[in-house]
Amino acid sequence: MKPIDLTLTISESIPSFPGSPKPIFIDWSNIRDDGYNLELLFLSSHTGTHLDAPFHFIKNGIKIHQIPINRLVGNAFLIKIPKSKNSSITKQDIISFEKKNRKIPNGSSVFFFTGWQKNLKKPNYFTENPGLDTLASKYLSSKKLNLVGIDSPSIDLGKAKSFAVHHLLSQNNILIVENLANLNKISSNEFNFTILPLKLKDATGSPVRAIATVLHSKNS
Template identity: 70%
Template sequence: MHSIDLTLTISGSTPSFPDSPKTQLISWSNIKEDGYNMELLFFSSHTGTHIDAPFHFVRNGLKINQIPLDRLIGKGILVKIHKPKNTAITKSDILLFEKNHGIIPSNSSVFFISGWIKNLQKKNYFKENPGLSVSAAKYLASKKINLVGIDSPSIDLGKDISFRVHNELSQNNILIVENLINLDKINSLTFDFSILPLKLKDATGSPVRAVAFCN
């Protein structure tokens, strides 16, 4: 079994969502003056490869520190549906995947390869990204899906400022992971994964270290 890192490196050049603070890693101490190196971290809890807790969109939703570990470690299903900019992955797309590869079981964790991550440093990354349609989100919610991941900055279309898919999934207690990388390096439709956030009290999200384990 080998591991595949699905995580963006967080640095000063990591793009931030519009209106979010720019990521900064600020030197605080150094070996010459203090005897050790240390830095301060300044960035949104939704920076880089990160997880959204339901509390991000639901008043009484599950918070990051309340997510059970068994929801963050498990088996994933890889769904490859490349879409051009401003185009949604639909319920019909998912049904076609199931026709060709088998039904996605209830309580699964589903990872979508859109191919959009290649545009990470482009100006349209946050504004024109593909995402899920509301019909696709409702279909996944009907299956009581555990987690939905995607290799784009948002599970919603970039142009959908009402966050309808975030709301649909969050209201159904479905975890959301965004900005995944290297999904195309996974060589099977199913794989083991670990997606571990910081245990931040009452937080809406957290950067994660996301890893796939493949044979």
């Protein structure tokens, strides 16, 4: 199967998290005057499909450039669980998936498809998005996961103000990938992933190129 691109395209029109600057692309050089085209970029390190390093919320957490590359590629579970606005992904949702499929081993990576990505251009995209509840994040943390990904702009509920889930996962050294696209195109509940952030020294996060390839034909 061909690789599936799980990445949003970053442009000046991509919606940004409230309070964050919008991306700006500045034409710097052009073929006519300089012999080559070149642009400058101004954007948050958490623009579009991006990875949160634990340092984003934890003082002594690892930073983007310190993440071992073996944590950015591997096998993952995909939990497809459509959620509407302000709806939580619960511990029971995860346990139900495990009963139907197989138990998620310690050290795994888990991705959640909620269907929220279709609301990217809507005003409530960042304010009413689904996310994990506290019990779900504690359950995943107990498994010492490598990475958790989601197709909404935050692993926390949009209405949550304390970022409790971010804090809990980051305290347990779990990587977070947000704003994933095209998870619905993955036909299996297990797949291979590649998540490649820029190697930015001391950064809290980075836009990524996220890619999936299906391991086998078992349908979710």
